[in-house]
Amino acid sequence: MTDRILITGAQGFLGRYLAAHWLASEPDAVILGLGRSPARPDTFTHAVGWGGATLPAPLPPALVRTLATPRYGYRPVDIADGPALARTVREFRPDIVVHLAAALRDDPPGRLVRTNVGGVVALLEALRTSGATPRTIVLGSSGSVYGALPGREPPFGEAAACAPADPYAATKRAAEELGRILAEAGALPVVWGRIFNPVGAGQDERHLCGWLGRQVAEIGAGLRPPAVVAGPLDTTRDYIDARDVAEALRVLSARGAPGCAYNVASGRETGGEEILAMLVALGGLPSPVERVRRPDRSGDVARSFADVSRLAALGFRPRHTLRDSLAAVLDYYCECVADCSSSAPTRSGPGTGERF
Numbered sequence: 001m002t003d004r005i006l007i008t009g010a011q012g013f014l015g016r017y018l019a020a021h022w023l024a025s026e027p028d029a030v031i032l033g034l035g036r037s038p039a040r041p042d043t044f045t046h047a048v049g050w051g052g053a054t055l056p057a058p059l060p061p062a063l064v065r066t067l068a069t070p071r072y073g074y075r076p077v078d079i080a081d082g083p084a085l086a087r088t089v090r091e092f093r094p095d096i097v098v099h100l101a102a103a104l105r106d107d108p109p110g111r112l113v114r115t116n117v118g119g120v121v122a123l124l125e126a127l128r129t130s131g132a133t134p135r136t137i138v139l140g141s142s143g144s145v146y147g148a149l150p151g152r153e154p155p156f157g158e159a160a161a162c163a164p165a166d167p168y169a170a171t172k173r174a175a176e177e178l179g180r181i182l183a184e185a186g187a188l189p190v191v192w193g194r195i196f197n198p199v200g201a202g203q204d205e206r207h208l209c210g211w212l213g214r215q216v217a218e219i220g221a222g223l224r225p226p227a228v229v230a231g232p233l234d235t236t237r238d239y240i241d242a243r244d245v246a247e248a249l250r251v252l253s254a255r256g257a258p259g260c261a262y263n264v265a266s267g268r269e270t271g272g273e274e275i276l277a278m279l280v281a282l283g284g285l286p287s288p289v290e291r292v293r294r295p296d297r298s299g300d301v302a303r304s305f306a307d308v309s310r311l312a313a314l315g316f317r318p319r320h321t322l323r324d325s326l327a328a329v330l331d332y333y334c335e336c337v338a339d340c341s342s343s344a345p346t347r348s349g350p351g352t353g354e355r356f
């Protein structure tokens with residue numbers, strides 16, 4: 001059977017891994033990706049730093065090769081543009097929809113609301129009014145919806161109370177609730193994937209592993225002094241390889257129960273110090289590496305990891321260790337970014353925001 005899959009946010013970090021994984025796993029699958037930007041066959045939509053310059057984040061060559069097929073198409077459509085979405089849905093007639101278009105943490109609150117809340121509303125309304133009948137609609141949510149409640153400790157199960165701690169998490173939680181109401185009203189088969197902390201080649205340096213990975217790779221390449229800029233690394237998170245996230249979303253599309261949320265995570269708790277130590281060891285740097293302190297972010301949740309039994313009950317198990325994922329981040333900088341930075345147009349400057 002040929003499945004037609006609509007992926008929003010398709011040129012983003014997880015969208016690329018998902019589209020490539022689907023094409024590789026299902027030889028008959030046909031994918032239409034949506035995003036605002038024009039088609040970019042060889043870069044993500046964000047930038048990365050390298051040696052003091054900033055460049056469009058190159059797509060790892062394996063993803064470029066897998067996505068270069070007539071079974072993959074891309075169309076620029078803003079997720080908040082209801083009529084354009086409805087037209088697209090009528091034309092493409094998706095069997096499965098995976099919604100990953102989003103504004104991310106640190107984006108302005110107005111954009112977070114418009115994209116994350118307005119986007120879910122526009123997408124579900126477009127599906128309802130266009131008469132499309134997808135088998136499943138997977139909405140990408142976030143493990144950050146659990147937030148922090150006094151006296152409560154992780155692991156967080158899907159039935160746990162949610163107390164988002166920042167505007168991004170609040171919009172993801174609001175989108176879940178609005179999505180639930182609209183899905184019930186329109187009899188739409190919606191499943192939520194509460195994604196925790198993906199790691200992988202090409203990730204945005206707004207996330208800890210990308211931020212630290214780039215610096216370790218730069219030190220190894222002799223492009224910066226042997227000191228890592230980092231804030232306090234005392235929080236814990238639940239890291240999962242981007243390739244495993246892709247498979248988990250595919251499993252949810254096939255076997256997720258409509259109306260149900262699933263944690264997409266490894267179930268392992270890892271501290272920021274451990275991430276840095278693993279990167280330093282993988283990068284062959286002397287340990288401990290010198291540190292330059294940066295101020296912490298406000299509103300950070302101290303500990304977070306998931307109870308993954310609901311997703312495991314669908315038969316999903318992560319295939320990649322955290323060490324694999326961090327090695328992929330380092331290789332990405334040492335091979336892919338280093339290569340591209342010598343040929344691509346770059347901008348000099350402090351890089352992509354010193355946060356950690």
Ligand SMILES: NC(=O)c1ccc[n+]([C@@H]2O[C@H](COP(=O)([O-])OP(=O)(O)OC[C@H]3O[C@@H](n4cnc5c(N)ncnc54)[C@H](OP(=O)(O)O)[C@@H]3O)[C@@H](O)[C@H]2O)c1
Nearest residue numbers: 009011012013014035036037045078079101102140142195
């Ligand atoms: N990465 C993480 O750490 C993480 C953790 C938990 C949950 N998640 C969730 O996973 C999903 C994917 O995240 P990601 O890391 O892949 O983010 P990403 O790399 O920023 O990808 C998101 C994509 O959404 C597109 N987009 C943004 N605004 C849009 C709009 N108004 N209309 C259409 N497309 C729009 C962007 O492409 P254009 O610029 O082309 O529009 C971007 O490529 C999101 O729902 C996110 O909340 C991610």
